[in-house]
Amino acid sequence: MDRETLKALDFYRIKEMLAGFCATDIGRERVQQLLPTLTRKQVETEFDRLEELLTLVAEPPVAGLVDIRRLLLQTEAGGILTPDELLQVKRVCTTITSCQEYFRQYANRLSTLRPLVDLITDVSELQRQIERVVDDSGAIKDTASERLLEVRIELRKRRNLLVERMEQMLEKEPEWFEGTVMVRRERFVLPVRIEFKNQVPGVVHSVSASGQTVFIEPLETIAEQNRLQELRDGEQEEIARLRRELSMRVWQNAQALRAGIAAIAEIDVLLAKRRFTIKFNCNRPQIDDNGRLALFQAKHPLLVTHKTEVVPLDFQPPDGVKIVVVSGPNAGGKTVVLKTLGVCTLLLKCGMFIPAAGRSQLPWFDDVFADIGDEQSLEADVSSFTAHIHRLKQILSDADEHSLVLVDEIGSATAPEEGSALAITVLEELRNRDVFTVATTHFNSLKAFVQNETGMVNAGMEFRNGPTYRLIMGLPGDSSAFEIAERSGLPREIITRAKKRMGSEWIDFKAKLQELEKELQAAIRVRQEAEVQRVQAEMMVRDYEKRLKDFDVWQNQERRRFLQEQERELKERRREIEKLVRELREHRADHDSIVRAKGFVEQELSNVEKRIRAVGDAVAGTETAVPVFRVGDIVEAEVFRRQGRVVENKGERVVVEFGNIKLEIDARGLKLAQPAPNHRQENTSEEFEFVPKLNLRGMTRDEAEIALSRFLSEAVMAGAQELSILHGKGTGTLRQMLWKKLRQDARVAEIRFAEPAAGGMGVTVIKLRSPAGKGNG
Numbered sequence: 001m002d003r004e005t006l007k008a009l010d011f012y013r014i015k016e017m018l019a020g021f022c023a024t025d026i027g028r029e030r031v032q033q034l035l036p037t038l039t040r041k042q043v044e045t046e047f048d049r050l051e052e053l054l055t056l057v058a059e060p061p062v063a064g065l066v067d068i069r070r071l072l073l074q075t076e077a078g079g080i081l082t083p084d085e086l087l088q089v090k091r092v093c094t095t096i097t098s099c100q101e102y103f104r105q106y107a108n109r110l111s112t113l114r115p116l117v118d119l120i121t122d123v124s125e126l127q128r129q130i131e132r133v134v135d136d137s138g139a140i141k142d143t144a145s146e147r148l149l150e151v152r153i154e155l156r157k158r159r160n161l162l163v164e165r166m167e168q169m170l171e172k173e174p175e176w177f178e179g180t181v182m183v184r185r186e187r188f189v190l191p192v193r194i195e196f197k198n199q200v201p202g203v204v205h206s207v208s209a210s211g212q213t214v215f216i217e218p219l220e221t222i223a224e225q226n227r228l229q230e231l232r233d234g235e236q237e238e239i240a241r242l243r244r245e246l247s248m249r250v251w252q253n254a255q256a257l258r259a260g261i262a263a264i265a266e267i268d269v270l271l272a273k274r275r276f277t278i279k280f281n282c283n284r285p286q287i288d289d290n291g292r293l294a295l296f297q298a299k300h301p302l303l304v305t306h307k308t309e310v311v312p313l314d315f316q317p318p319d320g321v322k323i324v325v326v327s328g329p330n331a332g333g334k335t336v337v338l339k340t341l342g343v344c345t346l347l348l349k350c351g352m353f354i355p356a357a358g359r360s361q362l363p364w365f366d367d368v369f370a371d372i373g374d375e376q377s378l379e380a381d382v383s384s385f386t387a388h389i390h391r392l393k394q395i396l397s398d399a400d401e402h403s404l405v406l407v408d409e410i411g412s413a414t415a416p417e418e419g420s421a422l423a424i425t426v427l428e429e430l431r432n433r434d435v436f437t438v439a440t441t442h443f444n445s446l447k448a449f450v451q452n453e454t455g456m457v458n459a460g461m462e463f464r465n466g467p468t469y470r471l472i473m474g475l476p477g478d479s480s481a482f483e484i485a486e487r488s489g490l491p492r493e494i495i496t497r498a499k500k501r502m503g504s505e506w507i508d509f510k511a512k513l514q515e516l517e518k519e520l521q522a523a524i525r526v527r528q529e530a531e532v533q534r535v536q537a538e539m540m541v542r543d544y545e546k547r548l549k550d551f552d553v554w555q556n557q558e559r560r561r562f563l564q565e566q567e568r569e570l571k572e573r574r575r576e577i578e579k580l581v582r583e584l585r586e587h588r589a590d591h592d593s594i595v596r597a598k599g600f601v602e603q604e605l606s607n608v609e610k611r612i613r614a615v616g617d618a619v620a621g622t623e624t625a626v627p628v629f630r631v632g633d634i635v636e637a638e639v640f641r642r643q644g645r646v647v648e649n650k651g652e653r654v655v656v657e658f659g660n661i662k663l664e665i666d667a668r669g670l671k672l673a674q675p676a677p678n679h680r681q682e683n684t685s686e687e688f689e690f691v692p693k694l695n696l697r698g699m700t701r702d703e704a705e706i707a708l709s710r711f712l713s714e715a716v717m718a719g720a721q722e723l724s725i726l727h728g729k730g731t732g733t734l735r736q737m738l739w740k741k742l743r744q745d746a747r748v749a750e751i752r753f754a755e756p757a758a759g760g761m762g763v764t765v766i767k768l769r770s771p772a773g774k775g776n777g
Contacts, residue, residue, distance in 0.1 A: 001036055001368055004391070008372040009342040009406075010302055011036070017301065018352075021275040023063040026261065027268030034269075036349035040287065040364055046270075046351025047284055048112040053274050055109065060102045062268045064095035065261065072258065075251035080243050084138045086130050089250050089257070093127035096120055096260040099267070119263035121256040126249055133242050140239050148238045155231040162188060162224050169218065176200065178213045186232065187225055189215040273352050280304055282353035285344070286361035293317065293363055293436065298356035300340045311469035313340050318474075321457045323431045324438045325450045328461025328477030333469040334440040335372060337461075338406040341438060342370055345404055363436065366402040369395045373408065385413035392426055401434035410439040411446070420445045431455045447476035626652050626667050632676025637665060642714070643673050690718030695726045696734055704734055708741060715768060716747060722767050724754060729762045742766055 006012060019031040038046065066088050071081060081089070103110065103117045110117060133144040142149050166181045166188060176196040182189055184205040192200050192214045202218040217225065250257070276282065280301050297312040304310055315337065317324050326334050344354040345365055354360065371391040392407070399405050411423030420443040427450075430437045441447065450456045460477025462470040466487070482495050629635060633646045635656060647662065648655035654667045694711045696704045708725070715723055727734040742748045747768055754763035 005342075005368055005370040006036075006346070008370040009339055009346060009368070010300075011343070011346050014301055014343065014347075017305070018272050018276055021272035021279075022268050023271065024065040024265060024268045026065060026067050026265040027062070027272060030265055030269050031272060034350055036346040036368075038349055038351050043287075043348065043351050045112065047353070049116070049270060050273055050277070050351070050353065051284060052109075052111060052113050053270055054277065056106060058102075059271055059274070060267060061098045062095065062264050062271065064091050064098070065264050065268070066091055067261075068092050068257070069261070072250070072254045075247050076254060079247065080240070081247045081250065083134050083140055083243070086134050086243070086246055086250075087136075087138050090127055090130040090134065092257060092261065093123045093130070095264065096257075097122075097124050097127060099260075099264055116263055116266060120260045123253055123256050123260065126253045129249055130246060133246060140242065144242050145238060148235065148242070151231055151234050151238060155228065155235065158224065158228055158231065162221060162228065165224075166190060166218065166221065173199070182215060184215050184217075186229070187217050188221065189217050192216050276301075277353045280355040282347075282355050283358035283360065285348055285354050285356065286359075287348075288361040288363050291363045291436070292319065292361055295341065295344060295354075295360045295362075296357040298340050298344060298354070298360065300336060300343060301355055303336065304355070313337060313471060315341060315459075315471060316473060317457055317459075321455060322434055322436055323427050323450070323453075323456040324459055324473075325427070325446060325456065326438065326440045326459045326461065326471070326477070327442065327447055327479070329463050329467055329479055329481075329483075332461035332463060332467040332477070333471070334461055334477075335408055336469070337459075337471055338370070338372055338408055338438060338440065342368060342404070342406050364402070365404040365436075367399070368404045368406070369399055370406040371395065371408060371410075372406065383413070388413060396426070396429060399430065399433070399435045403435050405430060405435055405437040405439075407437065407439040410441055411443065412441075416443060417445075419443065424449050427456065442479045451476065627670065627672070629654055629667060629670065629672065630676050633672055634674035634676075635670040636673045637670055646676070690714055690720055692720050692723045693726070694723070696738070697726060697728045699734070701733065701737055704737060705741065708738065712745065712747060712768075720768065721770065722765065724758075725764045725766070726759065727762065727764060729760075735761075735764065738764060 015031055015034060018034070019028040022028045022031055068085075068088050071085050071089060075081065100120055100122065103113075103120070133140060135141050140148070142152050163181055169190065170177050170180065173196075176193060176199055177191055178193050179191040182191055187205060189205050190200060190202075191208075194212050194214055197204075197214045197216065200216050200218060202216040202220075203222065205215045205217060207214050280299070294316040296314050296316070298315065299310050299312050311333070313336070326337055328334055344356060344360075345362060345368055347354050348362055349365075354362075371388065392410075395405055395407075410426065411419030411421075413419070414422075423439070423441060423443060423446050427437065427439065427446075431453075447458055450458050457474060458476040459471055459473045460475045462468040462472055463478060463483070482499060486492065486495055629646045629649055631646055631649060634643055635646055635654075636643045637656065637658075642658055644656040644658040644663075646654055647657045649667075650664070652667055653664050654670060655662055655664050656670070692715065694707065696707060699707060704727075711723070711725075725738060727738055739751060742751050742764075748766050749769040750767040752765050753761050754765050
């Protein structure tokens, strides 16, 4: 994309605006390098990342990032960093760590940002090492090392003693001295008046500007001051060693630091795009594969910045149109249309949302060509028209079906007849090449040509007692030169004479334009009314669907409630069945009693199963298939959780043998536990084998309650007297639930813990009431 196009479409000014939204210098540097050259895949990825970033409540703390890339190169070359430079490195480490902590709280919400965030590696150890040595002012801490602490303690002690000693000398002969103890070239000296300089033996370091004061290091302090200098040298050596070590650490972490800096700089650019999006109410455009272009409520960012009120642009050519010719009055907004369309395309190709409504769509343009503004050059001896022709030549040479062409005042700056003919020819050529082109004009002959030409359409800027800046698609705009001249104060008689010179053809043409505008306004009103009716219809449909959905929810809730009631009824029937079995065993019932009991059980089970299955099928919305069982299959009855053997298959009904009792049950209430063996034995009947032990360990409270209920029912049916339940010691939760349930069960006569050798407090032993005892009671 050439520089002339980017300049004409204000791209560089918008980049400066975007850079202003960056929080770091590196981010601003990246924005300055930004060009609309991303591939479509890169744009979609950038859109996804920006969309994800917009969902985060706060912004990551990137502002502390400084540019230390030069310092990293310095350490790689063996250089030693100063404390201030180490402080910069620490600041970068702190920013990297803060960003890691920020994104960690959104870990479950990150998707497209995840690969970028993963580039931010941990440098917290380097941060701690620098913090241990360098304080926030850039000074080396006393506690940076034991050696440094020892040296500094001794240095301060000796320095204080030396200063006290020299102050005593001042107090002893105050008339000899001018002031207090001073420092010259890191040596402590006394300011001696010139007339007493021979009274203080020592080394003269300097003389005051007036010559009246001599700065002397007393002879008796030289040895002590030499010791102080040795300590200072030792201090600097230790500081140099610490700096070397930290510089080596920085070099070892250079790769991680570079990766973190690059990732955070990229995040800073994304944050700038996020702020730009919020500032200008931008939205993600749809990239249309069929070449359709539609902008709704679009606004040029520069206009929004400099004006309090901006009329939004709606730009939607009819399908199949490749050439749009925009006409209308001067200063009516024609050029703004070109620039807004161009800016939206450039922003899209930079991976940015566009300042338009969310339903806006743009084709994918590989290139954009713009000829906007006066390119006249006095130095190159090029006129405005010549520059315009040179630009059209370049466009015709390079533009193809994947290009967007924007031309302001096509064919202008020359005779209208010739300019109009050139404009028509150029637009015909671009239309034939399928190049999407938007051009502005004042030529009436060009407007008339476009009005009836296939693949072309007129669009006009509205003028109602002044420009409204609204674009009307399908209708050419009037230049309104006479109206503007009159509003600008040109004498009325001059305007009247000028109109007479235009002739009847111009008057007829203008009248036709006004008539077309009236028809168009009427059509717009009809369309708006239809749109209102469509929206109302959609609202009614949504309201109906919501009510239907609410009804379905209510209906399912009612069905589930009914199902729960039936399940409770089923539990009651199970208790009646258990009671009936006990009575049969207690009274040693005859054959007729057993037959009647069997019929009652089968009838009750059948009724309950039908009601539960009817409701269950309604809730599920599907019809349950009837399973097929073979004679000899071991099946489990879902109703009372017992296993038995299939002895006869009657289609939807199956006869199952439970010990010595045979029941006819709906096949849909059974599930296969064990297939029948290949060599079936005829007329086999197995007694039900009950194991008087139950293991509840590992079960939840609800699971344990269900298992306990089933266990007791089977124990009663089997005639068991003593049972053991393993629940473990643990927290005692299962044991408390178990004992509560057992105390409430009338079938239980005794509850106790097992003997220590049998499990102690981890096992509960229960005794059931004997059928005879219960009958006698």
